Amino acid sequence: MAGTIDNMITAVINLVKTNGIASLIIIVIVIHGFTSKILAWVNKKDENRAQGGSTENNQEKITDDTNEHLLSHGGEDCDMVPYKQTTYSEDEMKKRSQSFYEDINHRRSVRFFSDKDVPIEVIENCIRTAGTSPSGAHMQPWTFVVIKQADIKAQIREIIEEEEEINYKKRMSETWKKDLKRLRTNWEKPYLETAPYLVLVFKQTHGLTEDGQKITHYYTEESVGLSCGLFLAAVQNAGLVTLTSTPMNAGPKIRMLLNRGSNEKLFLLLPVGYAADDCKVPDLKRKSLDEIMVLF
Numbered sequence: 001m002a003g004t005i006d007n008m009i010t011a012v013i014n015l016v017k018t019n020g021i022a023s024l025i026i027i028v029i030v031i032h033g034f035t036s037k038i039l040a041w042v043n044k045k046d047e048n049r050a051q052g053g054s055t056e057n058n059q060e061k062i063t064d065d066t067n068e069h070l071l072s073h074g075g076e077d078c079d080m081v082p083y084k085q086t087t088y089s090e091d092e093m094k095k096r097s098q099s100f101y102e103d104i105n106h107r108r109s110v111r112f113f114s115d116k117d118v119p120i121e122v123i124e125n126c127i128r129t130a131g132t133s134p135s136g137a138h139m140q141p142w143t144f145v146v147i148k149q150a151d152i153k154a155q156i157r158e159i160i161e162e163e164e165e166i167n168y169k170k171r172m173s174e175t176w177k178k179d180l181k182r183l184r185t186n187w188e189k190p191y192l193e194t195a196p197y198l199v200l201v202f203k204q205t206h207g208l209t210e211d212g213q214k215i216t217h218y219y220t221e222e223s224v225g226l227s228c229g230l231f232l233a234a235v236q237n238a239g240l241v242t243l244t245s246t247p248m249n250a251g252p253k254i255r256m257l258l259n260r261g262s263n264e265k266l267f268l269l270l271p272v273g274y275a276a277d278d279c280k281v282p283d284l285k286r287k288s289l290d291e292i293m294v295l296f
């Protein structure tokens with residue numbers, strides 16, 4: 001690397017010696033133009049991402065080409081109110097954080113459900129919890145669709161299994177299938193009918209005013225992801241189980257089935273209920289603190 005830079009400097013000095021100072025000025029202008037173009041491209045990428053542009057893990061490609069017509073939320077005035085934090089002694093904090101970790105560490109993705117019913121109030125409270133999530137510019141770009149009706153669950157299962165069979169047989173790479181092998185997953189998903197509830201989380205790429213005008217949403221992917229994380233924690237806290245699932249290529253059909261607008265994309269499907277009595281989970285190990293934390 002140092003050798004390359006030395007060579008470049010020598011080349012520039014030789015160029016200036018033979019062609020005069022004008023050649024140096026031209027080189028500086030060219031380099032400046034080039035770096036400005038790169039910086040502008042990086043900034044544009046960040047801005048697109050903040051405004052819900054597509055990122056790698058979208059299940060349904062976002063082809064919202066109307067961004068330039070989107071409205072701001074209107075900058076509604078908002079009072080400032082005092083915030084009173086709940087605090088604990090250091091000992092209490094240690095106890096609470098340890099106990100919360102132990103609870104959450106017990107969470108597993110469950111693929112074998114009991115059909116035992118769960119009061120809807122518990123699901124509502126878990127969704128209320130998810131709704132406390134932070135979101136880009138407080139746009140709250142999520143919709144939680146809860147399915148209890150057996151016939152709708154059956155239709156969702158049919159759509160997903162049909163797509164998943166093609167995913168496994170044709171669309172997924174060999175590496176992906178190899179990585180999934182230890183989880184023993186395939187396209188058959190009886191839990192979609194056994195679990196008492198299916199919670200389908202939709203990401204709103206933009207909002208809508210009452211007269212149908214589009215409102216800009218920001219960082220939708222991050223916001224909905226955080227909201228789902230809180231939902232998972234709430235489900236665990238209630239003593240129930242769920243499975244984080246991403247039914248690849250089934251999003252558009254499910255969106256139509258559930259009459260969701262074209263601004264809503266299926267983000268996650270979360271069956272919720274009790275684990276089956278004979279439920280088994282893969283014996284996965286989680287990374288240790290040393291592997292996931294860096295302290296400066």
Ligand SMILES: Cc1cc2nc3c(=O)[nH]c(=O)nc-3n(C[C@H](O)[C@H](O)[C@H](O)COP(=O)(O)O)c2cc1C
Pocket residue numbers: 107108109110111183185243244245246247281284
């Ligand atoms: C974004 C995301 C998508 C996932 N999609 C699926 C899925 O479609 N089907 C499935 O069976 N599990 C899915 N999982 C669950 C993972 O396989 C599971 O979280 C992982 O194996 C770790 O297991 P644990 O959740 O029990 O700790 C998904 C998890 C995440 C975070």
